[in-house]
Amino acid sequence: MASLPRHLLLLLCCFSCLVHPSRARTLVLPLARDASTLRYVATVYHGPSLDPLELAVDLGGPSLWLDCSAPSSGSSVRRVPCRSIQCLAATSDASGLRRACPSGPSSVCGVRAEGGEAGVLGEGALAVDSVDGSGERSVAAVDRFLISCARAAPGFGASGVGGTLGLGRSRISLPSQVATAFGVRRRFFVCLSASEGVIVAGDGPFFSHLDADISKSLTYTPLATPLATARSPRASDYLINLTSIKINGKRLPLNSSSPYLIQLSAEIPYTAVASPIYSALAEAFAGAASAMGMARVPPVAPFGVCFDPRSVGATAAGPDVPAIDLVLQSEMVRWRIGGSSSMVRVSDEATCLGVVDGGDRLGSSVVLGGHQLEDVLLEFDFGGSRLGFSPSLSTMQLSCSNFRSNFNSMACRRIDAISDRIGFGKNGGMYRVLTERARLERSEGTQELTLEK
Incomplete structure (x- = not known):
């Protein structure tokens, strides 16, 4: 038995824990608005220890861009070879990224966004908060999440931001990758707020008020x-x-x-x-x-x-x-x-x-x-190629912070750890392969969490 590091213990106690993808039915990313830039910042967990990472939201961004000049990010991202299936899929015509590979059989996959940002394609662990069907709160992780790694990622000037979170119509945006990894529908919801907003992916109900799910009447x-x-x-x-x-x-x-x-x-x-x-x-x-x-x-x-x-x-x-x-x-x-x-x-x-x-x-x-x-309330439906939108929630005497509070109040009672791998088939399609499983259990009579191999 090996004790978890103190910062990971605190993360698990405060936010919850990793869950099996079959139970990770609803994925939740909390949002806040940066006061100085008025940009929206999402919190994810990244790296081997799943440290909290703040990213500026880019609704139409093709991928997650990280500032890999920071030691905490660069050391936890593995470079993807240029001639790999991952590189080809990430730089397809509809992805919003272009391949820029130097010559040589061992070159890494260079990428360039249509907005001009340039970097290399990498992969690393990424996790987000989640809620299962019983209301248990948890953290769902993808072990080999594809990341665009730049020396200075576009963070839009927001304080403490380590890059941008792309939610756009591409094969390696966050919604696309988590839909594949966790078997949820290819859609996600966004509710921006001047105080506390939220991004949600998966199955509902999501946004209930007076026993009615507002997401069902967009x-x-x-x-x-x-x-x-x-x-x-x-x-x-x-x-x-x-x-x-x-x-x-x-x-x-x-x-x-x-x-x-x-x-x-x-x-x-x-x-x-x-x-x-x-x-x-x-x-x-x-x-x-x-x-x-x-x-x-x-x-x-x-x-x-x-x-x-x-x-x-x-x-x-x-x-x-x-x-x-x-x-x-x-x-x-x-x-x-x-x-x-x-x-x-x-x-x-x-x-x-x-x-x-x-x-x-x-x-x-x-x-x-x-x-x-x-x-x-916005619904971005990849599968149906459509956008859903609600009337202004102010007309219902509501705001997006009401829904954020609902997710924040959900309890975490079960603790499982799963590491998933995203792979690619011959036709470029992504699939999920379970590569590692462990269980985190709370010791009787103590507050210590231990990792059982």
């Missing part, structure tokens, strides 16, 4: 494919079609011959709109606001339309302002942005429309930013 729209232009979003980004925009029910005068796309992004704090659309939206919103008695004040950067807060009414769901409807594939499918999502209070003298001019070189017509995505 509105769905198909995921779209990026246009083949020099300014296109990444292949791994999440895009949906936009038919029109309405302000208080009145359609904006837009050029209907142009294709419109909405990109979802947690990397920018506020929605960016291409200049021609922004001009029409700002003018229409200001006109509708004036009709409601809202008084304009000088704009406060980066916003272009601001109002005197004393002239803005209030409702239980937030500021009483003109409603913005994004009309998606048909008039019957709309994403409504109400006052709690559209307005930003910047000072005692100004509250502003939280939409910025994205210029003429924006990759999509609209990039929905973090503020507009907060307190909206």
Whole structure:
């Protein structure tokens, strides 16, 4: 019998323990918003000792990028050979990564993201919190999780962040790899919050309120494919079609011959709109606001339309302002942005429309930013190639922090340790192979956890 290291003991006692994949039905990643950058940060566990690791969330990112110049990360990542099945699968056409292998039979798999980041492909242990069907809380681990290893991973400037967590449409994003490893559905949910948010993958129920699971009553729209232009979003980004925009029910005068796309992004704090659309939206919103008695004040950067807060009414769901409807594939499918999502209070003298001019070189017509995505339950369905979204939870007197609290309150009673391997078949498909099993048991009458081989 060998005692566990003290820091691992604390990790297991505080957060729970590793579980068999067949019981890891719901995988949970807690989210927090970095106050200085307004980026969202997720916590995972990485390395042989499964130390906590904070990563900036990249909704459309193709992979997990780590800063391997840090000894704690670099030493725990094994390089993947260039001519391996893993390298070929990770750099397929639809992955959002490109292979950049030097000559030589023993070269490592070099990768380059469409955004310009370059590094090498590696593999290492990664674990996330999980909850099984009985409500027992645990940590589920993948022994050979594929990682893009850079000398300086893009962390978006958030304090203490060791890289980025890619959730995009690629074969080595976190949702793809955990779906394969643990046999859960190829989908995940995101609920961003200014306080405590959550990412959830697996089987439900997930987001229950008054005995109703809100995730069962979402509105769905198909995921779209990026246009083949020099300014296109990444292949791994999440895009949906936009038919029109309405302000208080009145359609904006837009050029209907142009294709419109909405990109979802947690990397920018506020929605960016291409200049021609922004001009029409700002003018229409200001006109509708004036009709409601809202008084304009000088704009406060980066916003272009601001109002005197004393002239803005209030409702239980937030500021009483003109409603913005994004009309998606048909008039019957709309994403409504109400006052709690559209307005930003910047000072005692100004509250502003939280939409910025994205210029003429924006990759999509609209990039929905973090503020507009907060307190909206989002389902990214890989298998069905669709996006589900709820109304603003503020209309139900809820927030994403309510759901985070539900997961936090679940108890851990069972402790199992499993190490999984992700392999690749001849056709490039991934499969799961159990490589090691152990059991962690609590000693009778003590608080010590021991590892039994």
